[in-house]
Amino acid sequence: MAQVITITSGKGGVGKTTTTANLATSLAMQGQRVVAIDADIGLRNLDVVMGLENRIVYDLVDVVEGRCRTRQALIKDKRFPDNLFLLPAAQTRDKDAVTPDDMIALCNELRREFDFILIDSPAGIEGGFKNAIAPADHILIVTTPEMSAVRDADRIVGLVEAYEKSNPKLIINRIKARMVARGDMMDTPDVVEILAIDLIGIVPDDESIVVSTNRGEVAVLDRDSMAGKAYNNIANRLLGHDIPFLVLDEKQGLWAQLVSMFRTRR
Amino acid sequence: MRDMEERITLKGSRDGLRLILHPTAAWEEVLEALRKQLAQGSSFYHGAKLLIDVGERSITDVELQAILAIMAEHDIEPAALITIAPTNRTTGRQAGVETRHPDSLRSTPPPVVQGEGLFLWRTVRSGQAIKHQGHVVVVGDVNAGAEISAHGSIIIWGRLRGSVHAGVGGNQQAIVCALELSPTLLRIADNLARTPDNHRPTGPEQASLDGDNIVVVPWDAPRR
């Protein structure tokens, strides 16, 4: 039985799609059967990030409205043809085409065949957010270490609680170690302190993300990518492994293992 | 030399403004302290009614008249003479002032609030608004972007960074306290304050009203 994990955020553009693509690929690399669903209707781009854009025939709305069978709409990832699939979003701007109940029914159908169902959500203030979190067993909230993004993330944690989903986990993306060292960027403990939820990953700001995204590749497939390494660690934590957090040491220019885990109460 | 202010104490109580005379200080010093105190806040006391609390001290007609005269200069009327000395009752009656036993006063003046207290054991987050007719107690942080308003007091066992309004409806006795008091906006009754940009709380603090000013003091000792 699959776990349904929804990746969401308060602010847009903080890295939800990047996170979804990398976690899905990383889990597939480890032999898990994974389907990534793009629930960001009207702003679809998970297909682009995964390099599957030109293989789309059917989309999420086609499935929900019964124009095709679920199987037909799933796009195989050529690198992991047996165990990584994408269900793309519709490009139509009609956000009401899908309801939370549709998403729950769809996920229940997919649960039997997969180990992980990852849902790329729209930002929390947008319509469609409800659809994305309705079927979720677990919720990952992505933020960058900027005050405005953290403030919006705080709002989303509140919304998630209001929808009676418990224990969302936090991913802090695009950390610039040099800026943190200078005191110009919020540090991880600052963000965790405000949001008061468990941290599941920290991802550095990494130029290789831009390069890989443009090529339709994902960072976790690039051995030299620091962000890829960070995403692999998060995937391992999702698999239940106890992986220490990385810490970026700008002076040495490499990542060292951090001994302590950041944990918050409750 | 002792501070003049110790000779008399003026404080708000549920029954009104209460003037407490030092039980043993020399009479002249008591009068002097009263003159000074009333002169300082003269417009504030204007038109007020004072409970004159003489405690165990027994006072003569002349002494009572002296106090009343100073009060009259500032347009302050006596509400009652609070005393436990039976002789003072006659003194009061002769001056036309009602006398009351201290036990008839409610010593701790809790704010006038309706309803039960609201207890929240969680983080109050951006975008969430809590409104309550009584007191509100939060065990957890109140984040920036969150709002709490209460007819009574607001107690935060955590960091207060959102906006709070205590004493909604004009309750001047309401207080706000937090382990880290740095609200975006703080209101008590009809008064408003912002956390100064350079404010770095070093410990728990309590905000309350002093006249029309919101004053913040360390929250380290019982003060009511």
Ligand SMILES: Nc1ncnc2c1ncn2[C@@H]1O[C@H](COP(=O)(O)OP(=O)(O)O)[C@@H](O)[C@H]1O
């Ligand atoms: N860790 C990172 N380092 C550098 N760039 C990143 C990182 N994560 C995301 N980006 C870039 O930020 C932009 C927004 O990311 P995206 O995943 O599309 O955000 P969202 O889905 O939340 O809108 C993209 O251009 C992406 O390449």
Ligand SMILES: [Mg+2]
């Ligand atoms: Mg996206």
